[in-house]
Amino acid sequence: MLEVTYITLKVAILATLINFPFALYIGWILGRRNPRGRLILEVVISLPLALPPVVTGYVLLIALGSRSPIGTFTQAVFGSDIIFTWVAASLAAAVVSFPLMVRSIIVAMSTVDPRLERSARSLGAGPMKTFFSITLPLSYQGVIAGTLLGFVRALSEFGATIIVAGNIPGVTQTLPLAIFARVQTGRTSDAFELVAISVLLAVISLGIHNWLLSRSGSRGGI
């Protein structure tokens, strides 16, 4: 049981870490700028939210498989595929949770008054300095809340994970996969313990998420 929880957290944390820089960047592009091709970008980043996770998993399986360029690369560097490893489970969780994370970050960043960023620019700050000294400090609660939401989604990922990482006890078996395996084999009381852990993790993360969002409402304006 401890091992399953450990694998779950490990997978979800790596997924969140992979997503964070991209989500911050895309969130800034869509929340603060008005790029050309905005609609296409929005559809692409939201796609995993609309697709069945099994489909996302299947696409990942092809993209990461030994015959794909990424597969060839990992074969050459690490001597093996990443398919059916916990890293593959993380990638699956990352892709599926990315839309939730980035959408919250877009909302958080779009609440920052653009006049503040313009003031920073006219005071001599470049775009990076403006982002880290004005935009991010004024939206960080929303950014953290979005990150937590992505983390919660990564904790509960099932469909894509089982396709690219399988359900290998001690290696890729996360909480949802373990519950699935136990219910399938009729070990319902074992499953119940895992359900309790799942609920606990979700409640803690969502509690922090909601607390942060309620606080961010009082900031960010002029």
Add this chain to the structure above:
Amino acid sequence: MTNFRNAISLGVKKHQGNFILDCQLDISDGITAIFGPSGSGKTTLLDCIAGFLSPDHGCISKFGRIVFSSERSINVPPNKRGVGYVVQNSALFPHLTVKQNINYGFSLTSEKKRKYSLETVMEILDITYLSERDTRSLSGGERQRVALARSLAAFPDILLLDEPLASLDAPFRGLIIQKLKVIFRELGIPMVYVSHSLSEVIALAHQVVVMSEGNVIANGNVSLLLRDSNVKRVADFSSFENLLQGSICPDSIDGQKSIAIGDIKLILPVERSAIETAETVSAIVSIRASDIIVSKIEPIGLSARNVIAARVKEVHSTDNSVLVECDIGEPIYVEITSKSQSELGIYPGTEVFLIIKASSIMVLSN
């Protein structure tokens, strides 16, 4: 304007939806007011100078250095233009204290390029006491002074001000006008001041640029503003107020204090006289042009406390009223109807008496 140099030269075209900005303009290194009704393109012009908008065509140079040129594909980013920008709502950083706000641009400037200290700026603007305060606890006048200090502490070559007084109450407006004059005198930073208030323009500017529908329709010194027939089309004389700088004398006459403006003394309202001042204090007073009465003979037996002899310098007529420019050592404007003007026979050179009730003089500085 012979003693002013050229600060900004520009010739730009910019389409924004249906609106077209099309300007050819030289801005001096004094205080320049850009005057015009809302929607005339004043803010768009400032945004182009500051680098927040790129013109479709044209060239902008600052003290001879090109900062934008569509032909040569030059577009210096806002943070490297050396152009300060203060907006109407101050846009102070809410997560930083007053001191941190002011230090923002200062800390980004290399030591060699710092021409004065942070303390000097804070002293000029009288905000040293606010240093550790949260920006959200400041009054409108305080916010605007902090915003000014923040801009000055980044050592701009030129300062753009987009209606900095528009959201302020009357007493604060006088204070900011005074501060802007002090900044120019002490630090010599040229300013471009956007306003739709004729009174502010006359009180502050050396050069006036009048805009209408995206074009510059007049450009020159302040007296030109009132003479130009194009300007009369866009200016609203009815709410005109005289903003006069003077000094409040410490001693009172019959229990009422007075203010010296140019060669004359005006008696202030009673409520101002209760305030004890040991020394002469400089202040700005506002007198609405429509609150002043003109008489051709010296009136006697009046309750009004201030009767001043003056000579009419110019008469500016608009559709329904006449703005009479009188000389009392400084220009003062009086609004009368066209009928009174013709009946009284008021023309340039006429000697008149101006009658001003003490209670219609508003002291704007604290």
